[in-house]
Amino acid sequence: MTVRVRFAPSPTGMFHVGGARSALQNWIYAKQQGGVFVLRIEDTDAARNKPEWTEGILSALDWIGISRGSYEGPYFQSANAGEHRAAAARLHDSGRAYYCDCTREDVQARTGSQYQGYDGYHRDRGLGPGPGHALRFRTPDEGVTVVVDLIRGEPTFENKLIEDFVIARGDGSPVFLLANVVDDMTMGITHVIRAEEHLPNTPKQQLLWEALGVKPPIWAHVPVVVNEKRQKLSKRRDKVALEAYRDEGYLAGAMRNYLMLLGWAPSGDREIVPWSVIEDEFRLDEVNLSSAFFDEKKLRAFNGEYIRALPVAEFIDACQPWLTGSGTIAPPPWQPEEFDADAFAAVAALAQTRITVLSEIVPNVDFLFLASPLIDEAAWAKTMKDGSAELLDAAVAAFETLESWDAESLKSTLEAVGAERGLKLGKTQAPVRVAVTGRTVGLPLFESLEVLGRERTLTRMRAARLRLV
Template sequence: MPDTIRVRFAPSPTGMFHVGGARSALFNWAVARQQADGKFVLRIEDTDEARNRPEWVSGILSALSAIHINESDPAFEGPYFQSHNTAGQREATIRLYREGKAYYCDCTREELVKRTGSQHLGYDGFCRDRGLEYEEGRALRFRTPDTGVTVVADVVRGATEFPNNAIEDFVIARGNGNPVFVLANAVDDIREGITHVIRGEEHLSNTPKQQLLWEAFGAEPPVWAHLPVIVNEKRQKLSKRRDKVALEDYLAEGYLPDTLTNYLMLLGWGPGDDVEIRPYAELEKLFRLEDVNKSSAFFDVKKLAAFNGEYIRALPLEGFIRACHRWLEAPHAPWAPGQYDEAKFRAVAELAQTRIAVLSEITKYVDWLFLDGAPHDEASWAKAMKAGARDILVSTGTRWAAGEWTAEALKEGLEAAAAEHGLKLGKAQAPVRVAVTGRTVGLPLFESVEVLGREQTLDRIDTAVGKLGAE
């Protein structure tokens, strides 16, 4: 084990922050922070000029901060930019050429297919001994060993042997002299003193090539650890074309940062007990790279929502109210700004906190408080407004109009109306709830009605009675 652990997280600024990348970042962060002077190096791999956008870099930093990886932490180093070391990478390719560890090649794909008779075979080494020098258009290839094996000692997957004669002489610089990813990656890792490379298993196929490059530069290869792939409910690898994979999307929907951090830490690893919901600081201390599983990790959105519900219920009430404000204000709210009443929301906030799993759900639990009338949901209306519903509404409205306006008195009034018509309270509640709140499911009815107020409640009951009469 190196004296000082230096891990790196190397995303490309070409899109939203993938949950798989977030998981990798968290595992790297935990390994770095477990050592007093450990370092987490953020390197932005920005050499794809056509797809890079500056705002994505800001997005990466913001997403990392959301999952407890902060630039201000002493363990954080960077961000560095791969494009800033292009000269060093070019110099490294020339060094390999001068040392006889790489050679120039002018073969085209068409020529290779003609020689091998196949589109799928790797490079056949045709230019190995031709002694070509650099010219525009000639690629530089690494000269892989003819014999022996490259053993990748992986903390997660164990030792994997790659026969050297099965590794083609791969390109390390394009015809214009620009280094390719596999070379730039190794050069930057060596330059930055990286001791551990912890990343997704999709990079495993590149690892023997990178290890050969480390050895060619006279550097001791890092500790390798390839994390299991993350899959959806159909056991397919998460795909941005098919699945919701952006961390920003989950945050925007109302998943709490602490929930996402907790859940992502458990994708492919577990602390070995039955406790799943625990603070990140505790997870960080318990994390062990050698305990990461080889098998794929299921990203269970239902389980994530259940986690989030637990975290929401654990918030102090004031914290919950603050967290909900984003969805109670335009453009998220379905009511006009002037219709929102903070006092009314505070009166029902504690009731809502026990029921929602995702913060964005708050609007459907409280919209009836701020809209001019009850929201209309066709399915709820059809379910609740059956034969006898009009009679219950009339009887309840009459009793509520004459009684005290407290949750207890309102319940007693509806119980009396139900008894009058030979119904249990549960059956009698349904049409009243839909008339007042628009839905068959929601916050406790009597507490809700008390907050809405006598005038609006009775108006909504009258409106429902009129609609049933017209029907």
């Protein structure tokens, strides 16, 4: 039997990081088993679907390494609507489903509770199809439904506790439960790997598989992804869009690595490992049962490690969208023609050790490409105090006559200026840094001055001195 797994997102918004994890788990499992990964777009909610969301799914999968052309699909659920309706008709004709025109208020009036499920009122009343007549599955009165789950063992559900659930709406359109089952049958899906939030629906879907005469797939329900409050990650409340992390400057490799650790870990006391190791070692039956905490701080630290591991040339290439304004949410504060590739290359290795996401490159190097620095007023107020004017005058005078404009000479010269005033280098260089870069923190000062050049450095120091008058 050829293993066939599927990833079936809905194009109703940005691509959820939890969905990205499920896609990767399915992808790896298919590769390990020599099987097939199928992409199905569940697009039957026409009111919420947009073509750009579908493209967003494809682009996000491309980014994390599941590239177009390497999987089967994408298929679209809406194209299988005829099969969905045919399956509903077969279930009705075989007596496994019946029509019901009860409203929620009707059920509540009979049961006396808004929390009680449907009471089977129309099971044997022979109601036919018609406007407002929903089709309900006739759940067995006795016995149990056993779900074979690679992660959770064999969860068992008493059939008498499963209400006769709706499989087609009053207008005849099948609901998600039935459409999902029919699609999986049509596509020959053998394993369904998805989040545990779908587990309550699984006995219903398994009953549908059996009623339609097809052996159910093997299930694997991975732990739900939660935030720091142990609440399920929500699009309305949490930062969950994979595209947002991509656009902020997270590396695909770091994101892949981190997502695969949500509920699973490689062998040994390690977390940051090559993707080949993850592909080789990942096992569904080793996935934890407890909820998986999506820790953005930890992800950011992961990303910093991945950035620092890049060869400098690759780091320079990776930064280009933020430096040139292409493909990023916010353009840089300089014009394209102001960007100096050689100047950036000169400081790239220094910047690489100081950032954790690629978008941080802009405030670290903007002083190199602007006519004048962007002054952080809080930094100015904190640094430019009594004595700063005199210190800048002395530093300008010393720098003007400096024979060799290199980092070592600049450092020793400023150290001497400070020593004459009883100041250590840290105190001496603070006003110079703010005058030249606009900030109190950033790249190593003297290497920065070397790249900026004598003329631009002195111009900025003089401008700062005039502001202190």
